[in-house]
Structures are given as C-alpha cells and as structure tokens.
Amino acid sequence: MKVIAAEERQSLKTCISPAIITRVRDFGEADLLVTFFTPERGCLKGVARAARRSRRRFPNCLDLFCLSRVEYAEHPRGGELHTMISCRLLDGFEGLRRDWSILTLAGYMVEVVEMLSPPQAADPSLFSLLLRTFKLLEGEIQPLHVQIFFEAAAMALGGYGIELGRCSSCGRTYEGLGRAAFHPEKGGIVCLRCGSESALNPGLDPLGVQALGHLQALEWDLFERMTLPREMAQAIERVNRRHMDYRLGRRPKSLAWL
Ligand SMILES: [Zn+2]
Structure with a gap:
C-alpha cells in the first residue's frame, strides 16, 4: 500500500494558474472545498487541507470572488477533486x-x-x-x-x-x-x-x-x-x-x- 501511495505522490501533476475563486465551503473538520475558474481549464474544484486551521499556506486568497494565483495538484486518477497546494492573492476585488x-x-x-x-x-x-x-x-x-x-x-x-x-x-x-x-x-x-x-x-x-x-x-x-x-x-x-x-x-x- 505504501509503495502505491509513494508512486502516486510522484506522479502527481501540479499546475499553477490565475483563478477567480467562485465558491468556498467548509469541508470536513478543517478543510475548505474551493471552486475556482481558470482561463485554461475552466471551472475546477479543489480541497484546501487544514485551510480553516492554518492560514499560512492560503493567506486571504481563498475568499469569494478573489483573483488568486493558485497552485494545485491534479487528482491522481483523473477525478474532479484536486488538491490545493498554495495560493497567492492577486486582486481581492474589495x-x-x-x-x-x-x-x-x-x-x-x-x-x-x-x-x-x-x-x-x-x-x-x-x-x-x-x-x-x-x-x-x-x-x-x-x-x-x-x-x-x-x-x-x-x-x-x-x-x-x-x-x-x-x-x-x-x-x-x-x-x-x-x-x-x-x-x-x-x-x-x-x-x-x-x-x-x-x-x-x-x-x-x-x-x-x-x-x-x-x-x-x-x-x-x-x-x-x-x-x-x-x-x-x-x-x-x-x-x-x-x-x-x-x-x-x-x-x-x-x-x-x-
Ligand atoms: Zn422581416
């Protein structure tokens, strides 16, 4: 089991893209489920692990309608739920x-x-x-x-x-x-x-x-x-x-x- 997990980790493809955050909701104990709209891949969904507990990796950049630079790892088996890795605010549209x-x-x-x-x-x-x-x-x-x-x-x-x-x-x-x-x-x-x-x-x-x-x-x-x-x-x-x-x-x- 461990070997498969390691292989999966290695094969994870990470992507970086500007994105408009279109939906955000609580997910599990401490995560956020984020929907974001990107120019090259349209609307995508990702889980930001522990984003409600620690804001370090996601500082003010997952608010609704923000323009952010998101880094995410694609779902390993082609699923629709990706993993948010990091995020940086480009325009908060205050x-x-x-x-x-x-x-x-x-x-x-x-x-x-x-x-x-x-x-x-x-x-x-x-x-x-x-x-x-x-x-x-x-x-x-x-x-x-x-x-x-x-x-x-x-x-x-x-x-x-x-x-x-x-x-x-x-x-x-x-x-x-x-x-x-x-x-x-x-x-x-x-x-x-x-x-x-x-x-x-x-x-x-x-x-x-x-x-x-x-x-x-x-x-x-x-x-x-x-x-x-x-x-x-x-x-x-x-x-x-x-x-x-x-x-x-x-x-x-x-x-x-x-
Ligand atoms: Zn006519």
Missing part, C-alpha cells in the same frame, strides 16, 4: 464587497459563467470578461450597464450572439431605422413587418440595437460613450433575459436576488 447588491450581481455573473463554460475546458476570453466586469463593478458605473454588458458579451463569446444585422425572418438588412422585435427562437431581431413586440418578443429602438451590438462585440468604450437612458438599458436587459432563458434552458438561481 470594491465588490461595499454593497450587497453588487456582491449579488457578481454571484450571478459567476453562475452564468458556470452555465456557459463546460468544466475542464479552456475559456480565456470568458475569464477575461469576468475580470473586466468585476473591475467595472468596483467603479462608479451603473450596475445595470455592467450587467447587460456581461450578459451580451458572455452569450456572444459562448457562441450565442444575437443576429442584429438583418431581419431573422425575411432576411432584409436592418438599416438602423425603426423599431425591431427580438425573437428568441430565431436568435435575432425581426422587422415589424414580420413580427410584433410583446412581453415574449421585447422591442428595441435603433439606438438600443446599436448599443446591444457594441456590448456583444465587447466594445464597452463605444457603449459607454452613448450615455444610454435607463429605459433603454432596461429594454436591452429584457432582450438578454429572453435570449438567455431560451438558450440556456434554465435561469441562474441568483437572478431571484438581483
């Missing part, structure tokens, strides 16, 4: 903790990331987006704007961008004139000849369509320069909601707290 609603929004974003990113799969652009939106949430920016940016950009990065360039029914190019209705099952906007606005098919005016286009293309600066009225941001939020409900198949639980 600004997220100033307000319960901001913290809830961060939790919602993490849940969307978990829905979009298959475990153990590389998703560096989604990782960058989450970091970028956490930074924005720390600033004095309207949280609703950060939310609709994150939603539109995350869906587009996940391969679910909304077609905004043409009517998804008749194919006519959308010239940026007149209102359009969003049809979730078509994954795009339709002209008002082909469909009408309703609670299930929320509408956008030309400025809203343009703004959503900037968000999907991750053009935050261009979007911000538009200084969108609140009603228009809410209209984009309604479109995002219908789109995400339809494509993801279920609602993130944390949405109820937003």
Whole structure:
C-alpha cells in the first residue's frame, strides 16, 4: 500500500494558474472545498487541507470572488477533486464587497459563467470578461450597464450572439431605422413587418440595437460613450433575459436576488 501511495505522490501533476475563486465551503473538520475558474481549464474544484486551521499556506486568497494565483495538484486518477497546494492573492476585488447588491450581481455573473463554460475546458476570453466586469463593478458605473454588458458579451463569446444585422425572418438588412422585435427562437431581431413586440418578443429602438451590438462585440468604450437612458438599458436587459432563458434552458438561481 505504501509503495502505491509513494508512486502516486510522484506522479502527481501540479499546475499553477490565475483563478477567480467562485465558491468556498467548509469541508470536513478543517478543510475548505474551493471552486475556482481558470482561463485554461475552466471551472475546477479543489480541497484546501487544514485551510480553516492554518492560514499560512492560503493567506486571504481563498475568499469569494478573489483573483488568486493558485497552485494545485491534479487528482491522481483523473477525478474532479484536486488538491490545493498554495495560493497567492492577486486582486481581492474589495470594491465588490461595499454593497450587497453588487456582491449579488457578481454571484450571478459567476453562475452564468458556470452555465456557459463546460468544466475542464479552456475559456480565456470568458475569464477575461469576468475580470473586466468585476473591475467595472468596483467603479462608479451603473450596475445595470455592467450587467447587460456581461450578459451580451458572455452569450456572444459562448457562441450565442444575437443576429442584429438583418431581419431573422425575411432576411432584409436592418438599416438602423425603426423599431425591431427580438425573437428568441430565431436568435435575432425581426422587422415589424414580420413580427410584433410583446412581453415574449421585447422591442428595441435603433439606438438600443446599436448599443446591444457594441456590448456583444465587447466594445464597452463605444457603449459607454452613448450615455444610454435607463429605459433603454432596461429594454436591452429584457432582450438578454429572453435570449438567455431560451438558450440556456434554465435561469441562474441568483437572478431571484438581483
Ligand atoms: Zn422581416
């Protein structure tokens, strides 16, 4: 038995990666079970042994939504539970903790990331987006704007961008004139000849369509320069909601707290 254990120890592969800590809970007597999101391997789980008893190996770096540099040993037999070896804080995102609603929004974003990113799969652009939106949430920016940016950009990065360039029914190019209705099952906007606005098919005016286009293309600066009225941001939020409900198949639980 001892020989096998020693061989296993030798064959343990250790990895070092930046990671956002997405979930932390007590595990056993003194350990922590940590879920962390990495750019190269998506969402992973690890046990931080004795982390509740001694903070020496894990000083302030396993708090929720921290960006940390984690070192972990892969599970020896390909299991999903890895062993955390050490950890160093890179950014505590203290600004997220100033307000319960901001913290809830961060939790919602993490849940969307978990829905979009298959475990153990590389998703560096989604990782960058989450970091970028956490930074924005720390600033004095309207949280609703950060939310609709994150939603539109995350869906587009996940391969679910909304077609905004043409009517998804008749194919006519959308010239940026007149209102359009969003049809979730078509994954795009339709002209008002082909469909009408309703609670299930929320509408956008030309400025809203343009703004959503900037968000999907991750053009935050261009979007911000538009200084969108609140009603228009809410209209984009309604479109995002219908789109995400339809494509993801279920609602993130944390949405109820937003
Ligand atoms: Zn049409």
